[in-house]
Amino acid sequence: MNPAGKVSETELLLRLISACHYCESISTDAANKTPVACTKLSGAAQPIQVNFKTCLGCREYTKP
Numbered sequence: 239m240n241p242a243g244k245v246s247e248t249e250l251l252l253r254l255i256s257a258c259h260y261c262e263s264i265s266t267d268a269a270n271k272t273p274v275a276c277t278k279l280s281g282a283a284q285p286i287q288v289n290f291k292t293c294l295g296c297r298e299y300t301k302p
Contacts, residue, residue: 251290258298260285 245253255261260278262285267273272287278296280286 254299255290255293258293258296260296260298261293 252264255264255274258276260276262275262277264275265273265287270287272289274288274290274293275285276288276293276296277283277285278298279288279292
């Protein structure tokens with residue numbers, strides 16, 4: 239949260255993505271163009287790295 243007590247857009251994005259059942263991890267490296275490890279898009283237990291736009295495109299935001 240910022241000093242005014244508001245949640246930043248980045249924090250909201252990370253909360254949304256991390257709640258996805260298929261998200262294995264999110265890289266903290268700001269230079270990483272594919273920071274999200276996703277098992278849904280890989281079709282297997284081994285995740286692939288995807289960007290935020292691709293991750294949000296599947297719309298699987300909440301864990302069952």
